[in-house]
Amino acid sequence: MFDTLSDRLGSALDGVRSSGNLTEDQVKKVTREIRLALLEADVNYGVVKKFVANVRERATGAEVSRALSPGQQVVKIVNEELASLMGGTASKLQFASRPPTVVMLAGLNGHGKTTTAGKLALFVRKNSGKNPFLVACDTYRPAAIDQLEQIGKEIGVPVYAEGTEPAPEDIAQRGIREARDGGYDFVIVDTAGRQVVDEPMMDEIKRVQSAVRPHSVLLVLDSATGQNAVDVAEAFREYADFDGMVLTKLDGDARGGAALSVVSVTERPIKFASEGEKMGEFDYFYPDRMAGRILGMGDVMTLIEKAEGQLDRQEAEAQSKKLMAGKFDFEDFLKQMQMIKKMGPLSSLLGMIPGLGKQLSGVNMDDLDNKALGRVEAMITSMTSQERRNPKLLQNPSRARRIARGSGTTPQDVQKLVKQFGQMQKMMRQMGGGGRASKRMPRMPFNMR
Amino acid sequence: MGRSWRSFFKRKKESEVTEPTVEAPERDEAAEEPEGLAPPVATREAEEAAAPEEESAVESAQVEEPVADGSVAEKPAEVEQARAEAAEQEESGGWFGRLRQGLRRSRESFVGQLNAAVAEFRDAGDEEFWERVEEILITSDVGVPTTARLVAELEQEALEKNVTSAKELRALMIEHATRMLSGPVELDVSRKPTVVLMVGVNGTGKTTNIGKLVHFLPGKVMLAAGDTFRAAAIEQLQRWGERTGAEVIARERGADSAAVAHDAVEAAKGGGADILLIDTAGRLHTKVNLMAELDKVKRVIGRQMPDAPHEVLLTVDATTGQNGLRQAKLFHEVAGVTGIILTKLDGTAKGGIALAIANEVGVPIKLISVGEQIGDLHPFDAREFAEALFGEL
Numbered sequence: 001m002f003d004t005l006s007d008r009l010g011s012a013l014d015g016v017r018s019s020g021n022l023t024e025d026q027v028k029k030v031t032r033e034i035r036l037a038l039l040e041a042d043v044n045y046g047v048v049k050k051f052v053a054n055v056r057e058r059a060t061g062a063e064v065s066r067a068l069s070p071g072q073q074v075v076k077i078v079n080e081e082l083a084s085l086m087g088g089t090a091s092k093l094q095f096a097s098r099p100p101t102v103v104m105l106a107g108l109n110g111h112g113k114t115t116t117a118g119k120l121a122l123f124v125r126k127n128s129g130k131n132p133f134l135v136a137c138d139t140y141r142p143a144a145i146d147q148l149e150q151i152g153k154e155i156g157v158p159v160y161a162e163g164t165e166p167a168p169e170d171i172a173q174r175g176i177r178e179a180r181d182g183g184y185d186f187v188i189v190d191t192a193g194r195q196v197v198d199e200p201m202m203d204e205i206k207r208v209q210s211a212v213r214p215h216s217v218l219l220v221l222d223s224a225t226g227q228n229a230v231d232v233a234e235a236f237r238e239y240a241d242f243d244g245m246v247l248t249k250l251d252g253d254a255r256g257g258a259a260l261s262v263v264s265v266t267e268r269p270i271k272f273a274s275e276g277e278k279m280g281e282f283d284y285f286y287p288d289r290m291a292g293r294i295l296g297m298g299d300v301m302t303l304i305e306k307a308e309g310q311l312d313r314q315e316a317e318a319q320s321k322k323l324m325a326g327k328f329d330f331e332d333f334l335k336q337m338q339m340i341k342k343m344g345p346l347s348s349l350l351g352m353i354p355g356l357g358k359q360l361s362g363v364n365m366d367d368l369d370n371k372a373l374g375r376v377e378a379m380i381t382s383m384t385s386q387e388r389r390n391p392k393l394l395q396n397p398s399r400a401r402r403i404a405r406g407s408g409t410t411p412q413d414v415q416k417l418v419k420q421f422g423q424m425q426k427m428m429r430q431m432g433g434g435g436r437a438s439k440r441m442p443r444m445p446f447n448m449r
Numbered sequence: 450m451g452r453s454w455r456s457f458f459k460r461k462k463e464s465e466v467t468e469p470t471v472e473a474p475e476r477d478e479a480a481e482e483p484e485g486l487a488p489p490v491a492t493r494e495a496e497e498a499a500a501p502e503e504e505s506a507v508e509s510a511q512v513e514e515p516v517a518d519g520s521v522a523e524k525p526a527e528v529e530q531a532r533a534e535a536a537e538q539e540e541s542g543g544w545f546g547r548l549r550q551g552l553r554r555s556r557e558s559f560v561g562q563l564n565a566a567v568a569e570f571r572d573a574g575d576e577e578f579w580e581r582v583e584e585i586l587i588t589s590d591v592g593v594p595t596t597a598r599l600v601a602e603l604e605q606e607a608l609e610k611n612v613t614s615a616k617e618l619r620a621l622m623i624e625h626a627t628r629m630l631s632g633p634v635e636l637d638v639s640r641k642p643t644v645v646l647m648v649g650v651n652g653t654g655k656t657t658n659i660g661k662l663v664h665f666l667p668g669k670v671m672l673a674a675g676d677t678f679r680a681a682a683i684e685q686l687q688r689w690g691e692r693t694g695a696e697v698i699a700r701e702r703g704a705d706s707a708a709v710a711h712d713a714v715e716a717a718k719g720g721g722a723d724i725l726l727i728d729t730a731g732r733l734h735t736k737v738n739l740m741a742e743l744d745k746v747k748r749v750i751g752r753q754m755p756d757a758p759h760e761v762l763l764t765v766d767a768t769t770g771q772n773g774l775r776q777a778k779l780f781h782e783v784a785g786v787t788g789i790i791l792t793k794l795d796g797t798a799k800g801g802i803a804l805a806i807a808n809e810v811g812v813p814i815k816l817i818s819v820g821e822q823i824g825d826l827h828p829f830d831a832r833e834f835a836e837a838l839f840g841e842l
Binding site for chain 2: 036039040041042044045108109110111112140141142143144145146147148149150151154195196197198222223224225226227228229231232235249251252253254255257258277
């Protein structure tokens, strides 16, 4: 189910050479694939329909560039359309001219409001030099106030709470007053999670908003939300209009198509991207990066940043050169593996590389992943350095047997690894070996800038 | 209306409980890793073996009823009230009524759409009609592969049976969806103590649904605060313990979750608890380390009680889109999920992801949660869910 759009388009356009225009028939095939990819990414059905119509119009008769395959050409159009739909650039926070700036968080149960409150507080202190203050207005969920208080303590931000008895709008008002008196210039009001069909609860958030008059209302939305995200957003817009969204749990593998739907329908931008459970894992949202994620086209920028955080730059450059030249051996593979393991599961990393999916389809990635990685490591460390540099030697069965013994695996496992490695080398050579293939891959992740 | 709680719990008399011989209680460290994935299989086999006894299990449950009532009386008044509320609800249209009410807004448009489509239905060869059905299913989060399968099945049967009326067609749709959703829904609480492990992604409602479940479980229930990570998760569970009178086993925040589980199983065995509910921290299924931690919790439990945990329940938020499938798949791989709790069905989400999970992962939905009240947790009933999805007959 996680075929990338580029794979889908690739197979839909098999046999089409990179010249001439796309025919209507090809465009039809292609738009079907786009439609499916978007639906699988949880983009709202109605939004998909409109979007596909746009792409069809642009793609029909479009001049196919020499540098790109027809599939890539369409992907490019789709990507541009997506990015423009989501707003080209990151939308930053506005601060009130007369402090404190008041931000209210709203959203469904369990989408991450309270965690976001803490993260946002830390973010504005670190990035904008603000002095944040938290107000606990979730008077419903057991221990929600304790949660905010613990988070406040962890990041050193005061939390205003009055228990669960008073009305949330009163707590909010008093909290803001307290913040102003205390000289705090950024107040975050956390509210209870609610379902949009629950009218008393929706009325409540309306009351909180009109009592507090926040400068900004942020709708907190789980990136795994499905088709109903649009209904949810419209309901919140009706009761407590928001001016931006926080997309949460982006460290999962949800495509986040719901976010696109909401942006498209409400015309409210996504302002922040939240991933991970650590307080620092929070940033402005970059729409261009999200487009790739939704389409499963890879997220090169994120990968590069992840890699930069973990890898030694010069080492990586040297490795990438070797990789491209097809001179990559087991020695390098072991090094890469150890570095990559720090970055997360291999399959998810490779998934970030655009176009790699199809090229790797002959190689069973699951076999290379996680637990298997440990075994691969054991096999490589059981090789002599000569064998590591020259994997061909391993075609000798007695060597394979020895390695299997040394690593607690079977000779078949060793042979399989060697075979897979050979495939990978070949593939890398094709990609890096200049000519047509290299033009298809505009940016390689390990080719740092 | 609705599947009753009484038949939801699979109970057996002590004497009927046979220790599964498949699993050796003593495992040495070296043999442990490769065996890591064996327990769920063994447990499932044991369950399947026990399946024919189901009928008698229900009977014996009724025989045991007075005993269960006796222990219930020890619980605080709120529990009684919740039970009474639940009973009341069951009379007034059941959870199906709640579900219907909860889904009112979306259902209106959804069923309206379907009605309009079905009204225009001419014959089974009507391409446009099937496309419309596809659209309706996809907008309910059923997902592309499951939708395709369902529509293909329906189309074929409609052709074969020469279905021409809208009524017949709708019955057929419900039939197929029901078949897809059917599975063993009973919660096996026959062991003493029965150990139930709650797992799921962050914010899907693990702790809340433990709180709700306590009210319905027969016998003496004990809770374990295995979410030692999230701020105030322990306090949240303790609050539920106070409300329901269930003892809560906890350590400090940041403690090893497996250690809490260890303490809890010991306490449950020693303290005569009938059922132990173990909460765990929310984790994204993509986090390798956290999933490994879950595996460890499960192994620690299994070491202390060879066939435990007896149930592993995964909470899935009904508002989740296609990622719900990935969640179910990966949690199932690591923890051997025995059932799904579909939570937050009280919003605008139609919970179509349940269909996708049942079809593609094969884990049964056991419970649904349709509101924030304690009485809003219900045993899952495939037919009624399908009816809610496709409108009334």
